[in-house]
Structures are given as structure tokens and as C-alpha cells.
Amino acid sequence: MKNVKDMSKTFNNLDISGASQKMTKNDVKPLLIVKDLHTYFFTQEGIVKAVDGVSFTINHDEILGLVGETGCGKSVTALSLLKLIRSPGEIVSGEIFFDGIDIVEKTNEEMLKLRGNIMTMMFQDPMNSLNPVLKVGDQVSEVYLLHQMEFLKDELQKAKEKNSKLKENLKRMKKELKTCSPEGAETLKNQINAIKQQIKFRITINDIARREAAALLDRIGLPNAETIVNRYPHELSGGMRQRIMISMGLACNAKLLICDEPTTALDVTIQAQILDMIRELKRKLKNSVLFITHSLGVIYELCDRVAVMYSGNIVEYGTVQNIFKNPQHPYTQGLMTSIPRVTRESRAQELTIIPGMVPNLIFPPSGCRFHPRCDHAMVICKKIRPELHEMPNKVQVACHLFNKDKSGEEYRKLTEEEKQEDVL
Numbered sequence: 016m017k018n019v020k021d022m023s024k025t026f027n028n029l030d031i032s033g034a035s036q037k038m039t040k041n042d043v044k045p046l047l048i049v050k051d052l053h054t055y056f057f058t059q060e061g062i063v064k065a066v067d068g069v070s071f072t073i074n075h076d077e078i079l080g081l082v083g084e085t086g087c088g089k090s091v092t093a094l095s096l097l098k099l100i101r102s103p104g105e106i107v108s109g110e111i112f113f114d115g116i117d118i119v120e121k122t123n124e125e126m127l128k129l130r131g132n133i134m135t136m137m138f139q140d141p142m143n144s145l146n147p148v149l150k151v152g153d154q155v156s157e158v159y160l161l162h163q164m165e166f167l168k169d170e171l172q173k174a175k176e177k178n179s180k181l182k183e184n185l186k187r188m189k190k191e192l193k194t195c196s197p198e199g200a201e202t203l204k205n206q207i208n209a210i211k212q213q214i215k216f217r218i219t220i221n222d223i224a225r226r227e228a229a230a231l232l233d234r235i236g237l238p239n240a241e242t243i244v245n246r247y248p249h250e251l252s253g254g255m256r257q258r259i260m261i262s263m264g265l266a267c268n269a270k271l272l273i274c275d276e277p278t279t280a281l282d283v284t285i286q287a288q289i290l291d292m293i294r295e296l297k298r299k300l301k302n303s304v305l306f307i308t309h310s311l312g313v314i315y316e317l318c319d320r321v322a323v324m325y326s327g328n329i330v331e332y333g334t335v336q337n338i339f340k341n342p343q344h345p346y347t348q349g350l351m352t353s354i355p356r357v358t359r360e361s362r363a364q365e366l367t368i369i370p371g372m373v374p375n376l377i378f379p380p381s382g383c384r385f386h387p388r389c390d391h392a393m394v395i396c397k398k399i400r401p402e403l404h405e406m407p408n409k410v411q412v413a414c415h416l417f418n419k420d421k422s423g424e425e426y427r428k429l430t431e432e433e434k435q436e437d438v439l
């Protein structure tokens with residue numbers, strides 16, 4: 016693998032001052048606490064240990080990135096937070112506390128009320144998540160109706176008050192019309208007709224929801240939002256559908272927004288626009304975000320902290336600044352050195368890859384699940400699963416390389432044959 020120190024030089028030259036987060040009073044009480052979460056799928060082939068002892072927190076007004084190879088359990092972790100795991104899957108053990116609410120203990124009925132109001136999720140594939148037979152405007156306004164009724168009622172009240180004022184003006188103008196000059200009468204008649212048009216229809220809560228939906232689509236940069244609200248999902252491009260999905264997530268105004276690879280299917284310019292939008296909206300609304308991605312570049316651009324996931328476990332966890340400066344877990348190091356870099360020096364270098372395959376989650380490797388692929392694997396790595404430990408730079412790392420006393424047979428490096436012995 017490439018020398019990680021060389022790579023950290025590259026990251027040191029970049030301005031990542033915005034990526035670190037100052038401790039605030041809110042950090043003392045995180046918004047979300049996940050403790051030792053185990054989510055398994057009980058399939059005919061065996062038990063898929065998709066999430067196997069995951070712990071992390073998300074602070075108020077923070078973006079936490081969750082990164083890892085395909086199939087490592089990112090989406091299952093996110094779905095567990097919303098209790099959206101369906102049979103044959105189940106949260107086997109662990110705790111999820113959201114703003115003091117014990118999520119694991121909640122019934123399905125209770126979760127129906129909580130989902131969308133406290134946390135909401137943008138899914139990987141917008142086509143599967145949008146209803147193909149409903150106009151997009153109706154789908155976004157339905158979210159407002161479900162989750163922001165109080166806000167809509169306030170807006171309806173304001174609209175009614177505005178209408179009453181317009182009616183009073185209309186009465187006054189009609190009186191004036193009787194006494195004014197013929198020239199003035201023409202202008203007055205036009206004004207009266209304009210007001211009549213405005214108050215012609217009785218405004219309802221659905222109208223307000225639709226108006227807010229169009230305004231939101233406009234805010235997220237969809238051109239001609241007024242027209243787009245009347246289209247069906249199949250009449251929109253992939254990027255537009257993704258924006259609709261994002262707007263539905265935002266319309267909930269939830270405290271935690273879970274974004275599961277919302278930009279993977281998009282081209283880089285749209286991807287950059289959407290990332291800017293999430294960052295900007297988070298800044299304005301001060302909500303928190305769990306951002307799931309394969310891309311370390313996206314994590315680097317967007318997140319405050321990052322949890323690196325491998326085969327159902329979190330193996331490294333800390334601020335983006337510290338982890339990019341000095342990745343310590345061999346898997347994180349492997350991920351970092353496999354990022355293509357466009358520099359004069361890198362043009363001649365080949366990209367490094369992490370050898371081996373993503374483990375089978377029904378029969379995962381013993382001890383540290385990364386041991387069959389790790390250049391540093393030792394005897395102890397096959398026997399004992401390493402726990403997360405805080406390093407001097409405050410990053411948490413799950414790796415036996417950082418154990419204090421590394422003497423004796425337990426710390427002998429494994430041969431290639433020994434590493435592959437129990438791989439299925």
C-alpha cells in the first residue's frame with residue numbers, strides 16, 4: 016500500500032478548517048446515541064450479521080458521515096434508526112436514543128408518528144421512493160400536510176387575514192367608484208377586477224401545502240417549479256427526481272436527516288450542487304445529518320465527523336480533520352490510498368486497491384473481520400475482535416496494532432495461508 020504519510024501531506028495542504036467542529040454546550044448531550052446495535056437477517060442460508068455491535072453519536076447541528084464498501088451495513092444501520100427493518104430482519108440488541116426517546120422500545124404505531132417528524136430518510140434510489148402515479152407537487156405537499164400541519168394552519172390564517180383586508184379594500188373602492196372622475200374610474204375598475212380575481216377562490220390548507228411545495232422546489236434550484244409540480248416522476252430527469260426526494264426530506268423539517276447515498280446516481284456537477292444545498296440548508300435550519308456514502312471525497316467536503324464501517328462494525332471514528340490527516344486503521348488507510356488524485360506526481364502512480372473480497376456476513380471472519388485482507392494481521396486478530404479505543408488525537412480506532420504490550424506469540428504476524436484459513 017502507498018505511504019499514508021505522503022497522502023496526509025496532500026490533505027494537510029487543503030483547507031479543512033471548516034471540517035472540524037468546536038465543542039458546544041449541545042455536544043454534551045448528543046441528538047442521537049446508538050449503542051452496541053446488532054441488526055441481523057434470519058435467512059434460509061443463515062444469519063446475516065449485517066450490523067454487529069455498532070455504536071456512534073450524532074451531535075446537534077452536525078453532519079456525521081458513514082463510509083464503507085458496498086454491503087458493509089450502512090443502509091441497514093440507517094434503516095435500524097427508523098425501525099424500518101422488515102422480516103426476516105430484526106434489531107437483535109442494542110440501544111437507540113433520539114433526543115431522549117428510546118427508539119428500540121417504540122411500537123410500529125408510535126414509530127409512524129415519530130418518523131418524518133423527528134428524523135427522516137432520503138433513500139438511495141429516487142425512482143423506488145417516489146409514487147409513479149402521483150404528481151410530484153402532490154407528493155411534496157403531502158409531506159407538508161403530514162408533518163407541518165401547524166405551520167400550514169398559521170399560513171392559512173395569514174392568507175385568510177390578507178383576504179379579509181382585500182375584501183375591505185374592495186368595498187372601499189366600490190364606494191369610491193361612485194364619486195370619482197371618469198379617468199380615475201377606469202384605473203379603479205382594473206384594481207377592483209384584480210382584487211376580485213385574487214379572492215375568487217376560497218383558499219384551503221391544500222392550496223397552502225401546494226404553494227409551499229412549489230416554493231421549496233424553487234429553493235432547491237428546480238427551474239420552473241410552478242410547472243414541475245404538475246409532472247409525474249417519469250417525466251423528470253434523474254437529477255430532478257433526486258431533488259424532489261431531497262425536497263421531501265426537507266419538507267419534514269426533521270431534526271435529523273438521514274441521506275443514504277443521495278447523490279450516487281448523479282453527474283458530478285449536479286452532485287456538487289446537491290451537496291452545497293444540503294450544507295446550506297443545514298446551516299440555515301441547524302438540523303443534523305447522517306450522510307451515507309462510498310465516497311471519501313464527499314465525506315471530506317461535507318462532514319464534520321466520520322465513522323468508517325467495515326463488515327458490520329465501525330473500525331474508525333472521529334473528526335474528518337483528524338482522520339484525513341492521520342488515518343490509523345489499516346482499512347481506513349487502504350480506503351484513503353485508493354482515492355484517485357490529480358497531481359503531477361500521482362499521474363505516474365498506480366492506484367492501490369485493498370486486496371481480497373468483502374466478507375460473507377453469514378460466516379464472517381473470526382476476530383477482526385478485516386484480518387484476511389490486512390497487511391498487519393497478527394495471531395490475536397484472528398481470535399479477538401478489537402474494540403474501539405480512543406487514540407491520543409481523540410479518534411477511536413478498533414485495531415490490535417494499538418494494544419500496549421505487543422509481545423509474545425499473540426502478536427506474531429500471520430502468514431498469508433493463516434489469514435485465509437477460515438475465509439468462506
Ligand SMILES: Nc1ncnc2c1ncn2[C@@H]1O[C@H](COP(=O)(O)OP(=O)(O)OP(=O)(O)O)[C@@H](O)[C@H]1O
Pocket residue numbers: 056058063065083084085086087088089090091092102103104309376
Ligand atoms: N432484507 C435482507 N435480507 C437479507 N440480507 C439483507 C437484507 N437487507 C440487507 N441485507 C444484507 O445486509 C448487508 C448490509 O447491507 P446494506 O444494504 O446495509 O449495505 P450497504 O453498506 O448499504 O451497501 P451499499 O453501499 O451497496 O448500499 C448485506 O450483506 C446485505 O446483503
Ligand code: SF4
Pocket residue numbers: 344345346383384385386387389390391392393396401413414415416
Ligand atoms: S486488528 Fe489486526 S487484522 Fe484487524 S485491522 Fe488491526 S492489525 Fe489488521
Ligand SMILES: [Mg+2]
Pocket residue numbers: 089090091139275
Ligand atoms: Mg446502502
